[in-house]
Amino acid sequence: MIRNPGVLIIEDELITASSIEELLLEEDYEVIGVAREAGDALRICSQAIEPPAVIVCDINIKGRIQGVELAGHLKELYQCEVIFLTAYADTKTVKAAFETDPVMYVVKPYTDVQLLVALQMAFHKIYQQKKAPIQTRLDLTGREKEIAMLVSQGLSSKQVARKLFISIETVKTHRRRMLQKNNISSFPHLVYLMSTAG
Amino acid sequence: MIRNPGVLIIEDELITASSIEELLLEEDYEVIGVAREAGDALRICSQAIEPPAVIVCDINIKGRIQGVELAGHLKELYQCEVIFLTAYADTKTVKAAFETDPVMYVVKPYTDVQLLVALQMAFHKIYQQKKAPIQTRLDLTGREKEIAMLVSQGLSSKQVARKLFISIETVKTHRRRMLQKNNISSFPHLVYLMSTAG
DNA sequence: TACACAATACCCATTTAGGGGTACAAATGG
């Protein structure tokens, strides 16, 4: 039987963390781990059988790396959804958090129902994405992404070459490989796929 | 002096509506009106000097048209942001609401801070959109959009021509006009703009 | 250390796109 996709809890207050874990387990969510700080989170994710689908992340956690940064990092790494959990409601924090495009921003004090709704939304979003898998994912290296972005901004290969201080032949090689690797026929299509499949 | 963009409150419980209005006014938000049902909301919006930027909408309101449908309609009409307000947390309602891509889904009972955070997120999103108005909007006719879509799917001009049973020269004319009218230099860029600016 | 991969760069070739001009019938809007 297929288990539900997992949830990672990032919260340094043990009592809060435990209560969240209990609540999620009662509702039959799969908790892959509880992290107290960034290092824990990364270790849990790398050791887990499958990456987290949703992370519930306190914004104010111990350690150098703060919640917003950590969540943004994990989201990019594992393409998971983010739910922020915080007592902070100041404009600066909200804006920073909002930049990572979280599914929900749950402000403390919150009710169990509020947190569960956030989870529902997260899993609904994941389900939506799985329903429409146009292309698995674009396979692009760092340099390739960079060139693709410039081309989508309207630059020609020659202009890209000048901007990056490389030969136009190199740019052409990169473009050719991008299309071949991903089995697509033209750059307009690649730009389209980048915008939809991320 | 420029006023803040307006907020429309849609809530049929008068006491709740009033308390929300008071809270928003205290925080210097501009409340353009309080609607008790769909008809009120539409009337207020059409009579307002400027359309609402954000609507705070109760999901369970009086009348035939429900909150989710109304909010979706208003969002499309006025390109405003939606904040849902509800006591309902059942999966079906949450999913339906989530379809309209609201900025926030505030579950009752909620604190003032939770509602204000939602407002902050909504205005932050609006501000972000205004900050990056790369191109007002793409000026494309029906046929042009059709051709642009096919090109973004990877078809060449020749393939588009065959698919639409028109001359390749016609396709090229359309493509040339699209770029000239919108003052852009290549189709990858046009596809990029279509995906961002709609 | 050996191997894979990323990034660089050149050669060849053909096809396509971009940019210019012109024209005309049909549809649309004042």
Place this chain on the structure above:
DNA sequence: CCATTTGTACCCCTAAATGGGTATTGTGTA
């Protein structure tokens, strides 16, 4: 009813993109 827009189509040309092959360098990692 007339002017504008839209869709259609042709001509020209140059620049750019696509597709193939090959090779060197550094950078990690098995």
